Amino acid sequence: MKNSGYFRELYVGGKSLIIGLGVTLKAFVQPIVTVQYPREKLEITPNYRGHIELVRDPETGECPCIVCGMCARACPSDCITVAGEKKEGEKKKTLTKFQLDFTKCSLCGTCVETCPKGAINYSQDYNIAGFTREEFHYDLIKRLEEKG
Amino acid sequence: MHRTESFAQSLRKLSLELQEVDFAQRGYHAEILLTADTLRDFARLMLEAEYFLVFMSAVHMSPAIELVYQFAQFNSQSRILGRLFLDADGVVPTISDIFQGSNWHEREVKDFFGIVFQDHPNLEPLILPEGSEDLKPLLKEEDKLKSCQEVSWQPAEAEGENEAAEPSGSEKS
């Protein structure tokens, strides 16, 4: 090693180390950027894709689902089960069962896009946890009723 | 690159022929039909011509499994697909000593299709766990197996479009 390189290396290296310390010192006095999650929550974007849920028609207050089964067919992972029955005296089918197996869902959004009536939408639930698989088999009709 | 005369000549020496295809339709510029005898010579030629092995894989069809080798070049637009139909005895040489990258690809094909590559240094399962030699997950079941014609471009159609669209990279090669 050349003599001039020897001291130069020491100088350049030492300088870079001090610059590095400067960066962290500056960050140390700057305000924090994270939040204390369970205490403070960030607002989630309205476009967030949670699991799907049934929606009500704002005018009639009823779920506009016509039990066509498009969503169930479009689903890549077969996680939607839809069933309906035709009651006497009514023209269209009534929804009797709308189940989502969220353990299989990959949140691709195909079902929402294919629905001809706009009867399903993404929910805003993001902190979901459970102890069994069955807890993620959602009965969406029940959820809709609970929501009121 | 693959359109130069010298390249065609070297191919002819191996009695191989390159066929231009429509890039806009297929995503590669030319295809070539290989045999188990010419594969290694062809691979050597490709290495000399500064191609790299993009991938190698297999497609199960009747009557034979088809091996697919795709080569491309770093500095020009040239993507060549080599096809090799496995003989009845199913013997195919390895090219892992020429293109070291094919070592893993061949092991993967061994995992998924059970094809044995001759002189391959190590054909232990790569992606599947040990002891799953009989699994061969990508082999088609009898009823799903299609013949070679059913999964190839129909010649008349391909020819017609071939003239219409000139690959954009022609001036570079």
Next chain:
Amino acid sequence: METAVLYELLRMLISVVLVVAFVFINALIMGYLERKISAHIQRRPGLMEVGPHGILQLVIDGLKLIGKQLIVPKDADRTLFRAAPLLSFAPVVLPLIVIPFSPKLQVRDFDVGLIFILAISSLNVLAILMAGWGSNNKYSLFGAMRSVAQNISYEIPMLLSLLAVILMTNTFSMQGIVQAQGKIWFFLVQPVAFLIYIVASFAETNRAPFDLPEAESELTAGYHTEYSGMGFSLFMLAEYANMFVVCSIATVLFLGGWHGIPLPFGAYSGAIWFFIKAYGLMVFMIWVRWTYPRTRFDQLMNFCWKYMIPFALVNLLVTAVLVKL
């Protein structure tokens, strides 16, 4: 006569209990500082849950570690494995006996105080080697081997830099060294020795950027990979206590010990100055840890042999000549 001996014994006993207690308290403080400072350097709040600003978190963590099972790996050397954390703990308590926190606050002043500290603190390597060997884990062994090589090589520049100060004070007594700095602190007179000492002390305490023995991205956790519960926490206690020891030595030898602007705390102001300086250095060590990547082993050795030792030798030579003049 008898009462004097009894008094001295009682004093020693109380001091040792206090010193051991201090090691624990020091670990609590340092653990808290380390986590809080690193958090703010990384622009996150850090500990917040237990107590105001998470100040009691370390107490809870300590309780948790005590409650945990000490798992001994199947093929480990049980004796060595169990003894290693204890052995790492002992040598960090002993040096605290001779460190003068203030003119009066010192357990015992030896004539060879500094030599005593240096002799004791090199025992730490043995503990790490035992832990690494006893665990019967290749990663642990790697960590232990690295630690031994690193500690032994960096002891040389460390001693050489300290020797330069000794040449000026003509005493090994810690009290004497501090008293010699009444007018001027030695880091102004001996800046090169001070720098060398600080760099070497990073290596001696296995702190980043020289934390090769426990390089978690290479060796998972180095020599304490297999330790859990109290075994692990004793290593942590030892690490922090070790940091305190090296920083106290730096304070005594270079930063003027208890000297400082008089504070309105009477007899305690000396001790307060001492702790401010020592903890200031420790905060610096934390700051460095959360800034730099880790060096490679051969680079660490190269740095020692190519830069530290020549500089320390030259510095010692120049000091010797100047003192003689």
Next chain:
Amino acid sequence: MPELTKISQPHRFFLNMGPQHPSTHGVLRVLLEMDGEYIIEPQPVLGYGHRMQEKLAECRTCTAFMPNTARMDYAAALPYNHGYAALIERMAGIEVPPRAEYIRVITSELNRIASHLLWFGALLLDLGAFTPILYSFDDREQILDILEDITGSRLTYCYFRVGGVSKDIDDKFVERTRAFIKRLRQRFDIFEKLVTGNVIFINRVKGVGIIDADMCRRYGATGPVARGSGIPYDVRKNQPYSVYSEFDFDIPVGENGDSLDRYMVRMREMEQSLRIIEQALDKLPEGPYRGKIPKKIKLPAGDCCFSVEAARGELTYYLVGDGSDVPYRLKIRVPSYSNLSVLPELCRGMLLSDLVAAMGSLDLVIPEIDR
């Protein structure tokens, strides 16, 4: 896998690095034959995250495979979406409206930056520095927030659709992206000061893990690994897809092919991606974001491939159709697979610490390799 008894010399031994190890990032296992701290023979063992994606593709319609593409390279899922959507479009002859192509480019490039920021942090974590990853995550979170606002998810996007994208971008997106570009340019300064100039960092990566151009060719290494070796190969330039030919950007290349060069290439690539995004935002055409597609997409009989530049290199989908809407065979050529296959030759005779640095500079995503 070599057997544990087959040690060539008595003082050598095997060290099992992974599948759970801090610096194998995921579930890669590397079996190392060691001589002291020197590696004699490294042997990657794959397959711990294997999901047989290629078989899954044969079991569902071609459009239904789209969510799976995002599950391979979770750090940069949008280029994977892009390649697959474009492949089906090429095969079925579907036109994509220009606005959709622009949106695809913008979001893909944002995703590429996010991936590089993650890699930056992870590399420094491998080298023992904790703080840089938190800084780069700060910026990465901004990208994820921007992308979440339009795609609805933060990591495994399923945003692209055959024939377009699933949701149009709005003014808010454009505004936020522009603000982010400005912000990131300032943040590069911090990375430069804290890491790129740092003497310890440079010493750790300079001259470590040299891959030359010939080696890239033999192994098929692409992306920043090839570019670090001085090969100006980038599918975006070499074989322009989508609307990349309309933008002005450079391909950063290295000289020596060592870890430092690969590092520099990725750092400079982020700036180039910012340039592409800026130009795309300026030129963003009006129009539909989703083209007309047939109700049931039929794949013609025949084979077809589509290559895109993923964050780690060339990603090629090779699809064989049989006239139905289900792919007959789908081969996914993932960049990390070929990049990792360099490892045994690359790391022979290396120190363990260097292996960590070299592997970090390859930027491996294991689920992508295992598929």
